[in-house]
Amino acid sequence: MPSKYVIGIDLGTTNSVVAYAPADVDSKSASIELLQLPQLVAAGTVESLESLPSFVYLATEAETNNQSLDLPWPSEPRTAVGQFARTRSADAPNRSVVSAKSWLCHHKVDRRAPILPFDSPDDVGKISPVEATRQYLAHLAAAWDHKFPDAPIQQQQVVLTVPASFDPVARELTRESAVAAGLPADFVLLEEPQAALYAWLNQQGDDWRKKLSVGNTILVCDVGGGTTDLTLISVEEEAGNLELNRVAVGNHLLVGGDNMDLATAHVVAGKFAEKGTKLNPWQSVSLWHSCRKAKETLMSPSGPETHSISVLGRGSKLIGNTVTTEVNKNEIANMLLDGFFPVCNLNDRPQTQPASGFQEIGLPFESDPGITRHIADFLQRSSSNTESDTQPITPDFVLFNGGVFKAESFQNRLLEVIGSWSSDSPVQPLAGAHDLDCAVAKGACFYAWNKNSGGVRIRGGVGHSYYVGIETAGLAIPGAPRPLKALCVVPFGMEEGTQANIVSNEIGLVVGQPVSFRFFRSNQRQSDQPGELVANWEDQLEESDPLNTTLSAAGLDEGYAAVKFEANITELGMFELWCAAVNTDHRWKLEFNVREDAAEEQR
Amino acid sequence: MGLVVATKAFFKLMFNRELSDSFQQLVDGKALPAPKTETKAVASQPKPKPAAPPKPSRNDAISLLAALQREARLIDLVSESLGDYSDEQVGAAAREVLEESGKVIHRMFALAPISSAEDGSEISTPESFDPAEYRLTGNVTGEPPFKGQLAHHGWKATKCEVPAWNGSSKANHIVAPVEIEIG
Numbered sequence: 001m002p003s004k005y006v007i008g009i010d011l012g013t014t015n016s017v018v019a020y021a022p023a024d025v026d027s028k029s030a031s032i033e034l035l036q037l038p039q040l041v042a043a044g045t046v047e048s049l050e051s052l053p054s055f056v057y058l059a060t061e062a063e064t065n066n067q068s069l070d071l072p073w074p075s076e077p078r079t080a081v082g083q084f085a086r087t088r089s090a091d092a093p094n095r096s097v098v099s100a101k102s103w104l105c106h107h108k109v110d111r112r113a114p115i116l117p118f119d120s121p122d123d124v125g126k127i128s129p130v131e132a133t134r135q136y137l138a139h140l141a142a143a144w145d146h147k148f149p150d151a152p153i154q155q156q157q158v159v160l161t162v163p164a165s166f167d168p169v170a171r172e173l174t175r176e177s178a179v180a181a182g183l184p185a186d187f188v189l190l191e192e193p194q195a196a197l198y199a200w201l202n203q204q205g206d207d208w209r210k211k212l213s214v215g216n217t218i219l220v221c222d223v224g225g226g227t228t229d230l231t232l233i234s235v236e237e238e239a240g241n242l243e244l245n246r247v248a249v250g251n252h253l254l255v256g257g258d259n260m261d262l263a264t265a266h267v268v269a270g271k272f273a274e275k276g277t278k279l280n281p282w283q284s285v286s287l288w289h290s291c292r293k294a295k296e297t298l299m300s301p302s303g304p305e306t307h308s309i310s311v312l313g314r315g316s317k318l319i320g321n322t323v324t325t326e327v328n329k330n331e332i333a334n335m336l337l338d339g340f341f342p343v344c345n346l347n348d349r350p351q352t353q354p355a356s357g358f359q360e361i362g363l364p365f366e367s368d369p370g371i372t373r374h375i376a377d378f379l380q381r382s383s384s385n386t387e388s389d390t391q392p393i394t395p396d397f398v399l400f401n402g403g404v405f406k407a408e409s410f411q412n413r414l415l416e417v418i419g420s421w422s423s424d425s426p427v428q429p430l431a432g433a434h435d436l437d438c439a440v441a442k443g444a445c446f447y448a449w450n451k452n453s454g455g456v457r458i459r460g461g462v463g464h465s466y467y468v469g470i471e472t473a474g475l476a477i478p479g480a481p482r483p484l485k486a487l488c489v490v491p492f493g494m495e496e497g498t499q500a501n502i503v504s505n506e507i508g509l510v511v512g513q514p515v516s517f518r519f520f521r522s523n524q525r526q527s528d529q530p531g532e533l534v535a536n537w538e539d540q541l542e543e544s545d546p547l548n549t550t551l552s553a554a555g556l557d558e559g560y561a562a563v564k565f566e567a568n569i570t571e572l573g574m575f576e577l578w579c580a581a582v583n584t585d586h587r588w589k590l591e592f593n594v595r596e597d598a599a600e601e602q603r
Numbered sequence: 604m605g606l607v608v609a610t611k612a613f614f615k616l617m618f619n620r621e622l623s624d625s626f627q628q629l630v631d632g633k634a635l636p637a638p639k640t641e642t643k644a645v646a647s648q649p650k651p652k653p654a655a656p657p658k659p660s661r662n663d664a665i666s667l668l669a670a671l672q673r674e675a676r677l678i679d680l681v682s683e684s685l686g687d688y689s690d691e692q693v694g695a696a697a698r699e700v701l702e703e704s705g706k707v708i709h710r711m712f713a714l715a716p717i718s719s720a721e722d723g724s725e726i727s728t729p730e731s732f733d734p735a736e737y738r739l740t741g742n743v744t745g746e747p748p749f750k751g752q753l754a755h756h757g758w759k760a761t762k763c764e765v766p767a768w769n770g771s772s773k774a775n776h777i778v779a780p781v782e783i784e785i786g
Contacts (some may be wrong), residue, residue, distance in 0.1 A: 042673055044770020045666065068770045074651045290699070310695045324695040405653040409780050
């Protein structure tokens with residue numbers, strides 16, 4: 001049965017949004033709407049909102065038993081997701097799962113193990129990052145089926161967005177959660193910054209061809225609640241037509257709008273302290289919320305110089321216990337601008353603080369919140385291995401995405417800093433209305449719609465090159481590991497639905513017992529070809545979870561098999577690596593080992 | 604034939620917990636729950652909460668009050684004795700509460716002015732109109748359409764989406780729960 005709708009899902013670190021459109025290829029443009037998402041906003045209270053906060057609340061038995069967490073559809077027995085869970089995350093943090101998505105791509109922990117909320121006692125009924133993701137998606141799927149009982153999501157065309165920086169393991173885990181949540185098995189993964197650009201393309205119609213010209217480069221700068229995602233897209237020409245090509249993606253940066261709110265709250269708490277008011281933990285959380293709400297007003301150049309920030313009294317003596325302080329708007333605005341978008345040179349690098357010997361196993365938050373320095377670093381790295389070796393790429397256009405950029409002074413500062421890096425024509429924002437909060441979902445929906453009607457597509461394939469570690473043969477030296485080389489198995493830019501022909505020496509594999517390969521990726525080494533052995537990579541390769549397989553010995557005479565690697569990127573954007581026997585028809589799939597090793601490392 | 608089916612069904616129900624639960628619900632006249640999607644993670648957990656069955660509904664007015672208290676603390680503000688505080692103190696608290704109250708009200712009712720004219724400008728009513736939509740004050744004589752100065756543009760709700768209540772009927776009149784901080 002052909003699908004009736006195309007659906008775009010933005011599974012965000014802090015908020016999820018669903019956009020949809022009729023899958024009608026005859027119409028000239030996609031009429032995209034946002035799905036209203038019924039969710040608990042308080043115990044026993046269901047309201048439909050445009051976004052589903054990505055929080056899970058692990059309810060107490062009493063809350064579960066009095067049915068106050070029931071939804072209009074059959075739902076999870078012991079948990080609630082959405083706005084209510086978000087509210088609870090402030091007043092009952094040890095029962096609230098936050099930032100599950102960032103944990104999903106944190107390969108120092110076992111992401112299928114019940115570890116969240118991190119640092120909470122076990123009796124709250126912890127869940128795994130994979131399970132939390134499944135619950136968000138299951139809620140979104142149920143909301144869809146509730147609204148469209150005659151067109152269940154299983155039968156629709158679904159595009160789910162992930163950060164461009166997500167590695168194959170995080171993608172695999174996302175897919176696992178999504179299929180378990182009831183999404184159709186053939187859903188497609190799309191990178192978030194690309195989705196944001198698709199939203200712009202949809203809004204522009206055919207006009208985009210007039211606004212961009214060959215040789216232009218667009219920087220997509222997506223600053224969400226907890227993460228920042230960077231992508232470079234270039235405008236090229238093929239057979240007389242303009243083509244868009246994704247040329248580089250940045251690292252996964254754990255810095256975003258939440259950091260800014262916290263920074264503001266920190267300064268304001270200092271003002272209270274000056275006046276002799278010490279805030280208790282509840283007031284501090286409340287202050288954080290007030291600062292989030294005041295951010296736009298504080299950043300707006302118009303209006304009075306000072307702004308008062310109040311923390312309401314907690315009990316029924318609301319007025320009596322309210323504390324207030326005046327803040328100077330410029331002071332806060334400058335602190336945020338200089339802290340998060342500092343003026344810097346293209347040669348500047350993010351500042352790394354010397355790592356302490358003892359470190360908490362938690363999310364690897366960025367030690368440098370200066371987003372402009374991360375952008376400089378990203379641009380330098382992206383150009384270091386492309387043809388334009390001598391001249392770093394500087395973008396001609398910037399596409400802003402994420403709620404943070406509702407404050408125009410952030411946009412202006414970013415443009416000013418990037419503009420100072422190039423003497424050529426000044427950098428410009430991509431003009432046109434852009435829904436900073438919902439563009440990713442809308443763009444994902446447009447991508448699906450577009451796929452049916454054969455419209456514009458951003459090309460680019462995979463944003464990294466991938467490697468397996470091979471120990472070199474040689475005489476063993478006691479105490480020294482054998483030198484490791486990295487065999488390129490997937491070249492940068494390999495397209496979906498293609499296979500890499502890996503020309504390499506045969507590799508001998510032991511059969512009948514598990515074998516493991518170390519696995520690496522790079523977003524800098526763009527010219528390595530499949531089969532190439534890399535011996536020195538300094539900091540250009542980044543290690544990911546190992547790959548493992550057990551080779552069944554059935555039908556093999558010898559105790560080992562001579563194999564070569566085969567790599568596929570499926571149509572759906574998933575990564576597959578196989579070992580194929582050279583002399584027989586045997587093939588073994590390599591799977592990511594996200595369990596044991598990671599768990600051991602943790603101990 | 605009927606007996607064969609019945610016997611088969613008997614043994615099926617006897618040894619299949621899930622099926623027998625469904626059968627029980629069928630007998631009880633309840634709708635069958637949607638089939639579960641089986642996953643490893645779910646298998647070890649209790650069954651999903653069923654869809655909320657229709658419950659004795661709560662008056663929407665209570666739901667609105669609860670939302671205004673929950674999101675804006677409006678009930679706390681209007682319940683406090685204003686005489687005990689200075690204007691400055693009241694103002695500081697009220698600013699926050701009013702801003703948030705406004706957000707709640709606009710989200711649920713999407714209020715819009717009825718007339719788009721400026722205050723004080725000359726406007727006239729339609730030939731025939733509903734007195735609920737236009738209130739005439741001052742020296743009201745003659746036949747419509749009436750002409751005069753706009754004193755207030757009026758308000759109308761362009762939607763009315765008060766949150767649905769799913770809780771127990773016992774909690775029907777609870778506007779805000781008791782809060783207890785566990786140390």
